[in-house]
Amino acid sequence: MRRAVTLLSTLVLATTLLVAPGAFAPVQAQNPITKDGQNPMGAKPTADSVNEEFLFKNADKITGRVSIPDKKSQNLIQPQGREYQSFREGYLPWIGAAFILGMIGALGAFFLWRGRILTDDTQESGRKILRFNAFERFTHWMTAVCFIILSLSGLNYIFGKRLLMPLIGPEAFGALAQWAKYAHVYLAWPFMFGVTMMFVVWIKDNIPNRIDWAWIKAGGGFIGKKHPHAARFNAGQKGVFWMVAGFGAAMGVTGVMMLFPFALLDINGMQVMQVIHSLIGIVFIAGILAHIYIGTLGMKGAYDAMGSGKVDLAWARAHHDLWVEQEQAKTLSGPQIGGGRRHPAPAE
Amino acid sequence: MRAFIVAVIAAIGLGVAAMYALTANQKFAYQAFATTGARVSEPGANLVGEKWTGNPSTNDTSESAHGKATGEPSHPKRS
Numbered sequence: 001m002r003r004a005v006t007l008l009s010t011l012v013l014a015t016t017l018l019v020a021p022g023a024f025a026p027v028q029a030q031n032p033i034t035k036d037g038q039n040p041m042g043a044k045p046t047a048d049s050v051n052e053e054f055l056f057k058n059a060d061k062i063t064g065r066v067s068i069p070d071k072k073s074q075n076l077i078q079p080q081g082r083e084y085q086s087f088r089e090g091y092l093p094w095i096g097a098a099f100i101l102g103m104i105g106a107l108g109a110f111f112l113w114r115g116r117i118l119t120d121d122t123q124e125s126g127r128k129i130l131r132f133n134a135f136e137r138f139t140h141w142m143t144a145v146c147f148i149i150l151s152l153s154g155l156n157y158i159f160g161k162r163l164l165m166p167l168i169g170p171e172a173f174g175a176l177a178q179w180a181k182y183a184h185v186y187l188a189w190p191f192m193f194g195v196t197m198m199f200v201v202w203i204k205d206n207i208p209n210r211i212d213w214a215w216i217k218a219g220g221g222f223i224g225k226k227h228p229h230a231a232r233f234n235a236g237q238k239g240v241f242w243m244v245a246g247f248g249a250a251m252g253v254t255g256v257m258m259l260f261p262f263a264l265l266d267i268n269g270m271q272v273m274q275v276i277h278s279l280i281g282i283v284f285i286a287g288i289l290a291h292i293y294i295g296t297l298g299m300k301g302a303y304d305a306m307g308s309g310k311v312d313l314a315w316a317r318a319h320h321d322l323w324v325e326q327e328q329a330k331t332l333s334g335p336q337i338g339g340g341r342r343h344p345a346p347a348e
Numbered sequence: 349m350r351a352f353i354v355a356v357i358a359a360i361g362l363g364v365a366a367m368y369a370l371t372a373n374q375k376f377a378y379q380a381f382a383t384t385g386a387r388v389s390e391p392g393a394n395l396v397g398e399k400w401t402g403n404p405s406t407n408d409t410s411e412s413a414h415g416k417a418t419g420e421p422s423h424p425k426r427s
Contacts, residue, residue, distance in 0.1 A: 138354055
């Protein structure tokens with residue numbers, strides 16, 4: 001009996017080994033692809049099928065077909081979107097950090113090297129001269145306030161989810177980012193208006209001339225203690241003016257293109273606008289950081305010009321001697337330099 | 349200081365004016381893309397519902413559970 005069971009088991013095992021390959025043969029015959037994607041004949045069965053590469057040879061993007069009115073939704077694959085995403089999520093944060101932190105570091109190093117640019121106290125006359133009238137200060141501060149909020153909300157687009165969200169949590173960051181977006185979109189308009197007004201008000205004093213070249217060659221007062229000749233605005237201030245005018249215009253145009261999507265540009269165009277907007281914005285912020293530094297911490301007496309509008313006459317003579325001469329020539333009787341007067345005549 | 353305060357007020361005022369001007373010309377997607385041939389349903393204020401917390405609960409079967417659209421019902425056009 002025991003021998004019979006052993007024989008039967010051996011027979012069943014042998015039968016299984018013989019029959020099994022035959023049982024799986026039909027499946028292999030229908031799907032003969034091996035692990036490396038080749039079938040036993042050495043050919044790739046999908047070689048002639050429509051693939052991504054083939055479709056991109058016919059058009060720069062792959063589209064489907066939709067029945068809704070928004071035909072843009074039929075886009076399936078658009079390679080430029082990947083390049084844009086790579087820039088937006090990969091390169092842009094590093095470029096932004098390099099420029100802005102680089103500028104902060106450079107200003108810190110300059111402050112340590114040069115210290116605060118001071119006016120010799122013995123030169124202070126105690127008399128004031130009106131440097132910027134109320135309208136000019138209003139224009140400057142309206143643009144400046146908008147710029148600061150636009151900068152912070154703009155940087156939030158780049159760095160917020162990376163730096164702020166881990167600190168305050170996704171809910172708070174979501175609310176903050178939404179309000180920052182509103183501020184960015186709506187305060188862009190008073191900013192553009194302010195830049196336009198500043199351009200109109202100050203362009204006549206910002207035309208480059210030979211005095212500017214001499215000012216640059218002399219180091220602009222940053223090197224050494226003597227201040228080179230300057231009219232109402234020196235070459236550095238003129239540089240800030242043209243930077244604000246040029247970058248302000250570029251930011252306005254590229255921003256409006258994104259505010260009105262598909263009005264003038266397609267998705268590719270808007271991505272290009274976003275790249276330009278972000279890169280110029282970063283350089284713009286770095287430039288304005290230098291402007292804020294020299295207008296506050298970097299130079300004694302400079303803030304008064306935009307704070308109260310009046311600067312010390314000796315400070316004005318040291319930094320803008322040609323402008324003081326012009327003003328004095330305009331008002332020989334001296335209302336412009338009325339020491340102790342509460343309401344000096346406007347400079348313009 | 350007065351110029352600064354006036355500047356801040358003006359910036360806010362112009363920003364609010366810009367907000368009204370821009371939103372006056374905007375439509376929701378379900379309004380903009382609805383035609384006599386295509387009906388776009390209104391998703392409401394939040395596509396995932398007002399009670400969505402990020403942790404989907406399978407036990408929540410109430411009417412305002414996550415996944416249910418909120419907001420006023422739209423008036424779909426019929427062709």
